[in-house]
Amino acid sequence: MxxxxxxxxxxxxxxxxxxxxxxxxxxxxxxxxxxxxxxxxxxxxxxxxxxxxxxxxxxxxxxxxxxxxxxxxxxxxxxxxxxxxxxxxxxxxxxxxxxxxVPNVIHPEVPAGGEDDYTVLKHVGTPAEFDFEPADHLALAEGLGALDMERGAKVSGARFYFLTGIGAQLQLALLNLAAAQATEKGFTLMIPPVLVRPEVMSGTGFLGEHDSEVYRLPDDDLYLVGTSEVPLAGYHSDEILDLSGGPRRYAGWSSCFRREAGSYGKDTRGIIRVHQFDKVEMFVFCRPEDAEAEHANLLSWEEEMLAKIEVPYRVIDTAAGDLGTSAARKYDCEAWVPTQRAYRELTSTSNCTTFQARRLAVRHRDAEGRTRTAATLNGTLATTRWIVAILENHQQPDGSVRVPEALRPFLGNREYLTPG
CATH class of the missing domain: 1.10.287.40 (Serine-tRNA synthetase, tRNA binding domain)
Structure with a gap:
């Protein structure tokens, strides 16, 4: 609120x-x-x-x-x-x-407008120009034996899939890389519940105008989360935190579920827009006066991860009309997808100021010992969708894919993923 x-x-x-x-x-x-x-x-x-x-x-x-x-x-x-x-x-x-x-009050520097009115803050890296016709991520993944969309649809319906063989290994490598970085930066690694009570889902701002996106189990009155931001936000609900030593930082590794209502006909090929995916999400509780600096920290850690997978990307300041209910400001990092000739979102980080914490009664004591509402922030460190950018940007003419150096220790020191 x-x-x-x-x-x-x-x-x-x-x-x-x-x-x-x-x-x-x-x-x-x-x-x-x-x-x-x-x-x-x-x-x-x-x-x-x-x-x-x-x-x-x-x-x-x-x-x-x-x-x-x-x-x-x-x-x-x-x-x-x-x-x-x-x-x-x-x-x-x-x-x-x-x-x-009423949604959160936006930061004064947020651009007005809708989905297409963002401001590009910077570009990092140069999109590769291939001397061959690049394949899209689905063709590459199928050639590598990494992905099975057909059987995913047979078992669960449209927008579901199996990551198979090297595809499963690649996702685990990516998420383990993210978990290792989060731990190195002082985050407490968490594997949270993926079913939450209505008051927690509502407290984070994902009900109301966004409830069409959320899966609900009516017999149990529980919701499947679309991000581990939700259970992590609820972790300290109705508590008074000691933030005198700095922010409380958590990194949640979870499966995430989204109905993708209203997205019919969009990104139907491959795994760009799916109903289930895995993600490592950063979540922070801090003093309100520290939130803006912490937002910059989250963005820098996201960029550090993107540098590790060696893909060109840009950072955008999301326009007010494209912000979620809880966010006062949000930065997206969008990676270049060669076959689409476009940048597509891989990460986002939001400063939710005191909006979520007020709804969830998360407080802290200030220097005078008075109880104050805390601030919350979140940021993506890696998701299944990153596989799209890795495969397409590092593909070779023979259908193999070069493994970014930082990922190799998590993939048996392979330099290339090869068809066959």
Missing amino acids: IDLSILREDPDVVRASQRARGEDDGVVDRLLALDAERRSAIAAADNLRAEQKQLGKQIGKASGDEREELLTRGKELAARVKDAEVEQNRAGAEFEELHTA
Whole structure:
């Protein structure tokens, strides 16, 4: 949820954020009105309860007719208190419903607009020009015996697959490389649950407008996660953290599940857009004043991983209308895919400021010992999709694929993956 102090003290910032996202800025006035109504209802109920308490003291001291009169007043006052509490609960529920629906306030430097209005921050590396007709990742993977889409569809349906033989080994090598880097950088490696309760999924901002993307098990009232960001965010829910020694950093290795609702007809070939994949995800709890610096750290660690797989990429500052509900700012790293002649997302890192932590009640103590809401951030360190960029960028004329040097120790020191 957004910080109410920002809403009350500088509502124009929230209005501007809503407009930049392409959302209704009228929600700000409605939320302010509900906030005032809610606070008024709380004050009215508190005053009546105080009056009721004082009357109770008087009744205890009274006798005879005076006591009977006070008891009659007490019954009337009890009814008024009950009505006031009903009003307080109603006003609170209406406020809460709207408050949780408002997305995070964007960083002032985020570009306005939609999916195509990003800002390119830099390019790294030069796309290779092949002296042969390059094959796409599916043709390469099938030639290597690394991927079986046909049987994946037979077993589970469209957008499912088997990673086979060297394909399974390549994914494990990639994720182990990511896990090794995360551990080296001081992250605690985690293998989290991939089923979470509704309050955790909602707390991270993945329900509401995004719930069509999420798989739900109604009989158990649990959700399959689309990223280990979700269970990691919930790991410290309802806790007060000691952040005096710096951020708490976790790296979650998990399978991830996405319905890909609304993506029919897009990226149907291969493993660019699928329902299940594996990922190593960085997640950070820190003091709000440290969040921006930590966001830069996450981006630098993502770029370090991309350098290890030796692919050309660019970094973009995602436009406001393409941000998730929880993100105040998001950087994407997009690798060059030769057969598509385009850059495609491999990583993203989001600064969610205090939005998620406020919903999940994750707090810390400041230097004066006061309880404050923490900030959360996340960033991708490797996913199954990276296989696409590795195969296409390092392919050879004979259908073999050169293994990036950093991956070789995790693949039996192979220099090439060869068909056959």
